[in-house]
Amino acid sequence: MLIAAVMPLAAQARNIARQDRTRVTKNVEINPIATVKQEPGMCSIFHSWGFIGDSLCSGGHEFQSSNHGGYADIYDYSWSACMCRAMNVKGDNYSQGGETAHGWIAHFWDHPQNNNNNIDAKAEANQVYMIAMGDNDANAKVTVGDVDKDVNLDDYTKNANTFAGDYAGIIQRLKSIQPRAKFFVVTIPRGDFACEAYNEVIRQMAKKFSNVFLIDLYKFAPSYKANDTMRKTFYVGGHMRAAGYQYSAWMMMTYIDYIITHNYQAFNDVAFIGTDY
């Protein structure tokens, strides 16, 4: 009876001893935002932030008043502004509703004219940039392009006029004013329209350029589809409300903190960005 009682234990012990790996997952993928923290963590090592994007980067709100409706970029409620408040640092929104990668180059670089008081991205370089674009390119079915063929690493003005060429062109332009800047590029979250090809371009940016790090919301964030919780909780129409932008800020900060804390060496020079040291 005793032997019968301990047999399962013995079998398990033998199993462990043999390290039978057929019973465990070989490859465990970690979700950097499995638990979303509400503090900036190591994001705080950066003191000057630039945010490049569209309405969802600009605190875009839909509204309907008694005599008219529309869309308003309320920058103070953007997730970027939420991040800066949490870190108590400075940040600039190079973003506006409806923006595309191609449009950004005209409206924030070549001939600054935009909803954020015509801010000029060339005027004051930041230490770190976040790029959250692609929604409007996907909606408008802008040509996706090819990261290997459409990007001229020596002269960005010769990039192809595709999502790939223009997105890379944004990074290249900013690097021309801040060579050591860090970039966090954000994929389009899962929603109700096809965007995977555009996200593949964004993912490849992190491989093609130095100092570019990927925030893969498509892969790791909750779904933003019409009947899913994120949408029901945080959206009115096609845009978020204040709480949604706040939650987005927490997700971004958690993700960036994860990247930094798993790549300390890559961020050793942060204090020198923008200096002669």
Added chain:
Amino acid sequence: MNKFAISLLILATLPLAAQARNVARQDQTRVAAKTEVNPIAIIKHDPGMCSIFHRWGYIGDSLSSGEHEYTRKDGKTGYIDLYDYSWGQCMCRAMGVTGDNYSQGGETAHGWIEHFWNHPKNNNNNIDAKTDAKQVYVMALGVNDENMKFPIGDVDKDINLDDYNKNADTFAGDYAGIIQRVKTIQPRAKFFVVTIPHEEATNDAYNEVIRKISNKLSNVYLIDLYRYAPSYNYDTDLHKNFFVGGHMRAAGYQFTAWMLMTYIDYIITHNYQAFNDAAFIGTDY
């Protein structure tokens, strides 16, 4: 069940019964008689009760000044105090309050009195510690005194409580002298004094001075990094993640800020009565 089987069962369960009896007797010879609490066993990222102080002063050396090492054009190593990256300024940003760095690379206790008090001339725009009294000061000095083997001195003999000018010129006398001087401009100020963190070569005798001063002078509280922080030795994860050469990078100073805030929060939350007057510091109330 036959007798043989019963005997086997009893035999098998004897060790379990013995252990259960042990626990039931609360045999304290098998557990630590005294459990020491590490205030920074879990490092939080928020300031907690540090936020009751609104004006901070940071007294220290390069490691208080956000000092970074870099490669100069001639290939040699350069050192630059980047105060905005110091743990003190990280703390201030976390709290949303103001703070001043009375610190610079290479500073010693003796040197501080000269460079920040008597004849202010220092890397931080020659800031004068006498001019804008703070509610609270964090002192993190000693590394350079230790490196230069400055005489350690004796806390009981080297400090003249009536006249700091008569303190002996030792680490003990000068360290206490800093506190005594600052108290003349802010009598109710609180001080948090920080021991030199652990490395293999750290001479804990300098830390003993710091520990004793926290017992000798009023409103002085000890942050014993040597005892409770991870080791800063070159072969540790902390060193590999946060140091380049002998100084930290931005992430390291940020981590240090979290450690110090966690520790100070611990001190305050375990001594609320001692901090009841925080709002009155620097006022006539």
